Amino acid sequence: METVLLLLLSIPFLILRYYFQDHETAAEKDQRRFAEGIGLVQARQFDEALAYFTLMAQQFPKSATVHLFKGRCNLGLGNFYSALYDFSVSLTLDNTLADTYLYKGQAHYRLDEFQQAFLEFDKAVWHTRSASADALRWRAVARMAFNQLDQARQDLEKAAALGDENADFHLRTLFSSTSVRQRRKGT
Numbered sequence: 001m002e003t004v005l006l007l008l009l010s011i012p013f014l015i016l017r018y019y020f021q022d023h024e025t026a027a028e029k030d031q032r033r034f035a036e037g038i039g040l041v042q043a044r045q046f047d048e049a050l051a052y053f054t055l056m057a058q059q060f061p062k063s064a065t066v067h068l069f070k071g072r073c074n075l076g077l078g079n080f081y082s083a084l085y086d087f088s089v090s091l092t093l094d095n096t097l098a099d100t101y102l103y104k105g106q107a108h109y110r111l112d113e114f115q116q117a118f119l120e121f122d123k124a125v126w127h128t129r130s131a132s133a134d135a136l137r138w139r140a141v142a143r144m145a146f147n148q149l150d151q152a153r154q155d156l157e158k159a160a161a162l163g164d165e166n167a168d169f170h171l172r173t174l175f176s177s178t179s180v181r182q183r184r185k186g187t
Contacts, residue, residue: 027097030065041069046076064094068103075107083107098127102135109142118142133164140170149175 031038034056040049050073056066071086087104090097105120121139128135140155153175159167 027065030063041072046073049073064090068100072103080107080111098124114142114145133159133162137164137167
């Protein structure tokens with residue numbers, strides 16, 4: 001009898017607890033908190049954004065989002081090694097942010113570290129909840145550096161199906177029937 005009463009009282013408690021609990025992730029909260037700096041990055045004002053995120057990194061050193069956007073600023077300014085450091089810190093704090101893997105791969109790619117770039121792009125594809133056209137396209141570009149043309153074409157086709165115009169352009173220019181034949185012949 002007491003068990004039934006306890007069970008009947010616990011059900012409303014669990015329902016109320018679920019509805020009053022905060023379901024927002026730390027990354028989603030950070031997106032709102034740092035909207036000013038994110039706006040600067042999106043406007044490609046990397047100098048101002050870097051100053052903003054450097055200050056925020058001092059105030060919020062445990063925020064993966066701060067280090068992600070600080071790395072994006074460094075990447076946009078051509079400071080690839082600083083960007084790699086910031087992305088590594090971000091991944092240490094939260095290793096589920098697919099964008100961090102994508103931008104870290106871009107930094108490795110720009111440093112001609114194609115193997116590392118491919119691994120990071122592959123992680124970005126894996127961590128993306130829904131398919132990411134950018135991650136697929138960048139992984140295809142890294143595969144082309146290794147002459148893995150069939151897999152690159154598959155990635156580009158998936159990205160183009162998601163509406164990525166850059167992937168569609170690569171498909172049309174790099175994988176047209178004449179250019180593939182010329183590449184195989186070595187001309």
